[in-house]
Amino acid sequence: MLLNKFILADIIDRAIKEDLGYGDITTDNLIAEDAQSKALITIKEAGVAAGLEIARSVFNKYDPDLKFKALLTEGDKLDAGTVLAEVEGSTRSILKAERLALNFLQRLSGIATKSREYVELVEAYPAQIVDTRKTTPTLRMLEKYAVKVGGAKNHRMGLDDCVMIKDNHLKAAGSIKNAVEKIKANISHTTKIELEIDELPQLDEALEAEVDIILLDNMSPEELKKAVQIVDGRVILEASGGITKENVAEIAASGVDIISVGALTHQINSIDIALDLN
Known part of the structure; x- marks a missing residue:
């Protein structure tokens, strides 16, 4: 950047x-x-x-x-x-x-x-390593710059960068369907929508909502593999939560497209x- x-x-x-x-x-x-x-x-x-x-x-x-x-x-x-x-x-x-x-x-x-x-730990796989918003307040630009220097990619810079519907948004909205429909009614067609789910049964509803990216939060490598098979390339899949140097290669091997790692900037x-x- x-x-x-x-x-x-x-x-x-x-x-x-x-x-x-x-x-x-x-x-x-x-x-x-x-x-x-x-x-x-x-x-x-x-x-x-x-x-x-x-x-x-x-x-x-x-x-x-x-x-x-x-x-x-x-x-x-x-x-x-x-x-x-x-x-x-x-x-x-x-x-x-x-x-x-x-x-x-x-x-x-x-x-x-x-x-x-x-x-380097995932270079044998297509998955890209990206950062998160877990940065030092007021220093995000510099820290995300350093992530790019290291060869990884940047996730969104701030809350205004793209739509990201997380678990608490879903609780407030009542359902995935309600949340995505309301978002689409209020934003520009040029803005991407990412949706976070933490259980595989939510995946079908997420696909029906036609979002751009589905974030699979704190799922096991086995669950990630199942999600990749179900989605079959229809949307971008991002794995997040609990990513470490010890498990990142196994997560990449599941076939997900993106792996977001908070530890890049906060550990x-x-x-x-x-x-x-x-």
Whole structure:
């Protein structure tokens, strides 16, 4: 996905205000104003780097005169010790921006790395790995960007992206038929409709409602296989709920089209990345 520069600028502005406050009392009272340095940003463990352009934006927001040079293309699997980028210019500016830039790089690289792991686990099957809305509030755009860098796909960005009728919607509407009919009466013909079901007996009613995507929630691999046989390619089938690295290949083998994994963004170990002055 593309990074919206206006949203990105707002995220960085708020992050700087949180971190910098009224100034860096350590750096400003220790480092000479005219001091110049060069720094290397290095990944300390194997993984997939993501967020280099976000890091560049952080450094340039602190000081437009800083020179940031990315040394690789995001999305490649990297060995520990790989130098990701160089930063050159005011020592004060580099030190002030260091932690914030690394925070973005480390978290986004963690997401990209986990996304790549899931993608590789199902590469023998047609199923696509996608993310969910289980993201850090206000950071969804960046986290979904990292998912794409890792090789997975994005589900909807927000509630306005597509119709997704979930279990609580069905309880409120009374039935699948009622929910889908009312939705179709009120939305544009260009908007896709996804319907979540959690029991196989609901599948026939879901097919009769003629939705675009059926989400099979927390179903066993055996149930997923039965659903695939019943549907026989008539609609897109998405598996969700309880997806782990241990069971994702078996779920992909069921024949579903999409596997949505909340863990891509909400169960993350940040990748160890460091900045060192030369």
